[in-house]
Amino acid sequence: MKSRWHHAMRLLFAVMALTLVLTGCGDPTLSALTPSGPVAESQFWLMKLTFGIMAGVFLVVFILWLYVLVRYRKKSGQTGYPKQVEGNHKLEIIWTVIPFVLLIIMAVPTVTIGFDLEKRYDKAEAMQVNVTAHQFWWEFEYPDLGIHTAQDLYIPTGKKVQFTVTSADVIHAFWIPALGGKIDTNPGDENHIWLQADKPGIYKGKCAELCGAAHALMDFKVVAVDQAKFDEWATKLKTASVTPKTDLAKQGQEVFKKSCIGCHAIGSEGGRLGPNLTDLASRERLAGILPNNAEELHKWLKDPQAMKPGNKMPNLNLPDDQINALVEYLGELKIDYDNGLPKQ
CATH class of the missing domain: 2.60.40.420 (Cupredoxins -  blue copper proteins)
Structure with missing residues (x-):
């Protein structure tokens, strides 16, 4: 029984340690804990405030619990029940007022910041x-x-x-x-x-x-x-060129006009049921998740559902020669622009 208890404790400790380690994993640009703007800063400040108050309450309660556990434990040779104490108006008032005060401390900045973030700015201001x-x-x-x-x-x-x-x-x-x-x-x-x-x-x-x-x-x-x-x-x-440069790309443009333009726009022409593709080749990702290269684009055009299940792009069942032409054409849709930021 004792060894089973020790095994359970070791397993619990391992899980807690792994959880702590995993909190350090992830993308720093996808975290609310690395704020990079005034809205995120104010929200992060609220998180720190509430966490600090909750941690303080937990610590006080835990210390009181330990004190009671030790102070009023059963003594050696003790018989019967210890003296029972029922009711303490002073303590009851204290532990009623303190939570109320803590809630006010959290509520006032939360409401204030909430109203500030609810503001709407016109085009002269934003x-x-x-x-x-x-x-x-x-x-x-x-x-x-x-x-x-x-x-x-x-x-x-x-x-x-x-x-x-x-x-x-x-x-x-x-x-x-x-x-x-x-x-x-x-x-x-x-x-x-x-x-x-x-x-x-x-x-x-x-x-x-x-x-x-x-x-x-x-x-x-x-x-x-x-x-x-x-x-x-x-x-x-706005001034991006959509004129194909190679013969294969010209074939791809014809395929696009026949099969794709009802849903996708290039420049000012086309539908809006699917993403605008004017600068498709300038993007680092296809469909938001795939590396932007000819191989992945070919796979996407071949079977969109296999690459991103549930998306609304139908499988057009295009032959490989038309897909190759489309890949060539879409690969030329790039603007001459460098944002100066590291690639991700």
Whole structure:
């Protein structure tokens, strides 16, 4: 019995140690514990405040429990029950007032910060971005710039960005942990949130609401650059060339016009049921999760469901020669732009 108890304790200790080690794993750009903007900073401060209060309460209760455990344990030679003490008005008032005071300490900054984050800014005060969530990708529109794009969200540093979020299908949630959030995207309704990146960098975003088979793969990337770099990106995206350069790419363009343009746009032409592909070759990831290279693109076009289960892109059952032509054409859709940030 004793050895079984020791085995259980060793197993518990191993699990606790492994849990502690695993907390250090993960992507630092996908963590609310590394805030990189004023919204994330204020939310992180609230987390530290509440954690500190809860840790303090736990410590006091634990110390009192240990004191009572030792002070009032059964003594050697003791018979019968010890003297019973019932009721203490002073103690009852203290342990009623203290939690009330602690709740006030947490509630006041929480409500204050909550109202501040609820503010909505017009285009004179913040850049406007419309976000539409789809199963399982993200669409970004810059209404004042006339830009539609997908998966890669470019924003200028040191400037508020007012997001208007909605959904094209089911409920999703827009979340950029290092910048703040999250907020639900509801079909047929709009929610609003503002965020700001204080320094250049690449920050990961996720869908934080279970939304279907590929929910875990519904990622996007935020690229925060200075204002000059952002303006350069916007200008080059709007003037991007979509003219194919090789004969194979010209064949791919014809395949695209015949099979793909109803759902996907390149430049100002095409549908919006699928991601805009104007700068597809400039993105580091395909479908938000795959390395952006010809081999992975060929696999995606061959069988999208095998690569990202549950997504809404149908298998067009194209022959390999047409897929090769499409890969060539889409591989040329690149803007001459360097954001100056390390690749991820």
